Amino acid sequence: MAVQVSVCGPRECTEREWDHAYETGRLLAGRGAVVICGGYGGVMAAVAAGAGSAGGVVVGVLSAADRSAAGPDLTVALPTGLGQARNALIVNAADAVIVVGGSWGTLSELALAMRRGRVPVVQLGGWRVVDEEGRPPGGVLHAADPAEALRLTGLWE
Amino acid sequence: MAVQVSVCGPRECTEREWDHAYETGRLLAGRGAVVICGGYGGVMAAVAAGAGSAGGVVVGVLSAADRSAAGPDLTVALPTGLGQARNALIVNAADAVIVVGGSWGTLSELALAMRRGRVPVVQLGGWRVVDEEGRPPGGVLHAADPAEALRLTGLWE
Amino acid sequence: MAVQVSVCGPRECTEREWDHAYETGRLLAGRGAVVICGGYGGVMAAVAAGAGSAGGVVVGVLSAADRSAAGPDLTVALPTGLGQARNALIVNAADAVIVVGGSWGTLSELALAMRRGRVPVVQLGGWRVVDEEGRPPGGVLHAADPAEALRLTGLWE
Amino acid sequence: MAVQVSVCGPRECTEREWDHAYETGRLLAGRGAVVICGGYGGVMAAVAAGAGSAGGVVVGVLSAADRSAAGPDLTVALPTGLGQARNALIVNAADAVIVVGGSWGTLSELALAMRRGRVPVVQLGGWRVVDEEGRPPGGVLHAADPAEALRLTGLWE
Known part of the structure; x- marks a missing residue:
């Protein structure tokens, strides 16, 4: 079975985030x-469009x-009905x-990805988290660009 | 976006059910x-194998x-972690x-499909339901073979 | 922790079903x-009202x-947002x-209760299921009245 | 129906967090x-114990x-089977x-509470979030002690 990578991001995003996604x-x-x-707009639509441009399979969860608000570039749209x-x-x-x-x-x-703890989690920009002492709780990887993000996943070493 | 059809059936099935799926x-x-x-065995594996034989996209929900028990013929496996x-x-x-x-x-x-009530539900064999008066509650379509099942969905009229 | 019993039934029910619930x-x-x-109407409201009349704790899932359509006799209403x-x-x-x-x-x-298979499942009236040979698949208990339903659960032997 | 307040926190907590919960x-x-x-240990067990000490109803989701790992002070335990x-x-x-x-x-x-956006969200200690400019994204209320936390919910004004 193919490798599966989830890409998360907001429905409303900056131009730079769109380009990254x-x-x-x-x-x-x-x-x-x-x-x-x-499966919706913003970063979700951008990553779907990018994957589609390279002939990839994209699933919108x-x-x-129902699928009425699903983005146009999804191969499959799974309307879970589960809310968030x-x-x-x-x-x-x-x-x-x-x-x-x-x-x-x-x-x-x-x-939730860090709570699960089984796979690499890479951030491209975005919000930061600090614990009560003002220190990052650790474990999240940070990439400067998409190529580095893929490299940090370690999936293609 | 492509038409999406869900095919349901037991993990342990007869040879005839395998062939139908x-x-x-x-x-x-x-x-x-x-x-x-x-996404597992029996009817689920059979429908995945059949769709794969024709180059189709198959999603196992x-x-x-995790994906450890997923069948081999899935294009995408979505491990929901939701149980039933x-x-x-x-x-x-x-x-x-x-x-x-x-x-x-x-x-x-x-x-659940009949409760949702928005799309055709077609049975190929399987269990039957009757109400307190011994009558089928109505609405389920019954097909004798896969070609009739597709026809009864009304998706390709 | 207290014993927990789930009571299921339709939102629209007969007077006899209301009384049973x-x-x-x-x-x-x-x-x-x-x-x-x-947590809604019909059988769900009836069982909540009955439990409330005896000072019991009733949870509507x-x-x-949100809780806007929840019945009035629930001790707790849990709006799952999961649909069915x-x-x-x-x-x-x-x-x-x-x-x-x-x-x-x-x-x-x-x-779903029979699929889970870990606890007694008792029917008071309602629909019946038969397999392809016209026989009930077995395992569901049938009670004639609420007192027998409680007895068949085996929880208070 | 009664007011419902959700209290969240880690399974492993400090003594101070236990006391606060x-x-x-x-x-x-x-x-x-x-x-x-x-419904499990740490902050979850502490809030259940505290509510129980005052005769309150506590639900562990x-x-x-199954309920095998549920804490001892819950009035009701709802084993969702949904994971996180x-x-x-x-x-x-x-x-x-x-x-x-x-x-x-x-x-x-x-x-998820901030994403939902419909009700007050109050933090007693814990991790902090900052956006890309290093500023808190806003909206979370911060309390110094449990009494202030209740006050900040605005539920008993």
Whole structure:
């Protein structure tokens, strides 16, 4: 079975985040990875468009119970009907998680991925977390660009 | 986006159910439909093998939180970690539901599909339901073979 | 921790089903059992009212993401936001499942309870299931009245 | 129906976090609130013990599919079988969310509560989040002690 990489990020994103997500999707599809995302706009649409541009398979795991708001570049849209509980599914499906940009929903995915703890979690920009002493709790990898994000996943060593 | 058809059935199945599921998968992929299934053995493996034989995309929506028990013919395996609550997702993802054979898990998917009520539900063999007066509650379509099952979905009229 | 019994049934029910559900709730609360139900109308409201009349704790596990449509007699309302996937939770929470009346949603709960297979499942009326040979697949217990339903759970032997 | 308040926090906690959680539970039960928590150890056990000490109703929404690891002070234990997807349910059930201490699982609950955006979210200590400019994204309330946490929920004005 193909490698599966989940790419998370906000529905509303900056142009730079769009570019990062698109390029991440393009590179992942080029490596033969299946891309999993939330299936809506912003970073989710960008990674789907990027993966689609390279002929990749992209799955949108939707919060809604139907596909009416799904993005146009998905190979498959899975309307879970679970609301934000679906964020856990996006994380469970991944051999690595790449996070582009920040929002509360995105942070919940980052946190769920770290809670799961089985696969690399790489951030491209986005929000930061510090513990009570002001120190990062550790474990999240930080990349400067999509190529480094793929490298940090360790999936293609 | 492609048409999506969910095919449900037991993990342990008869040879006849295997053949029906394989042929259903093959015909669906031939029509360009994405096939959704539970991702494990029996009917689920048969429909995946059939769809794969025709070059189709098959998604296994797994009850477990990891992919270790997923079948070999899936394009994508989504380990939901939801247990049997994932049956509702298989149903939500579908433009039509085809049920091959019977088991309690399969019946839960049939019942959830009828409860949802938005798309055709077609049975190929399997268990039957009757109300307190001994009458079928109505609405389920019954097909004698895979070709008729596809026809009864009404998706390719 | 207290014994927990889930009582399932349709949102629209007959007067006889209402009476059965109310009496089932009353008897369960009298035994000190926590009653779990779907939290809306019909059989769900009847069992909540019956349990409440005996001072019992009743939990409504709602399909919606908020409590706006929850019944008035619940001690706690849990708006899961999972849609019909919540039916699996109602079943998982139970030391025994009692089913009053029939509907597709109710049947999905009965089937999920039998699929889980760990606790007694008792039907008071409602739909029946037969396999391809026309025989009941076995395992479901049938009670003529609420007192017999409690007895068949085997929880108070 | 009673006010419902969810209290989130790590399975392993400091003595100070235990005391804060216990006192929060005790105060909430004293106000007649139903307390919702994750149902296991650490902060979850402390808030359950505190609420129980005041005769309150405490619901543990468990990640597992059975109750074997549930804490001893729960009135009701709901084994969702959803894994960490159950964190979304804890958040959906609340008229206010109080977070005591920090961990990745706890942060996912904080983030899901902020993503939902409908009710006050109050932190007692724990991890902090900053956006790309190093500023807190806003909206989370911070309390110095349990009494202030209850006050900041605005539920008893």
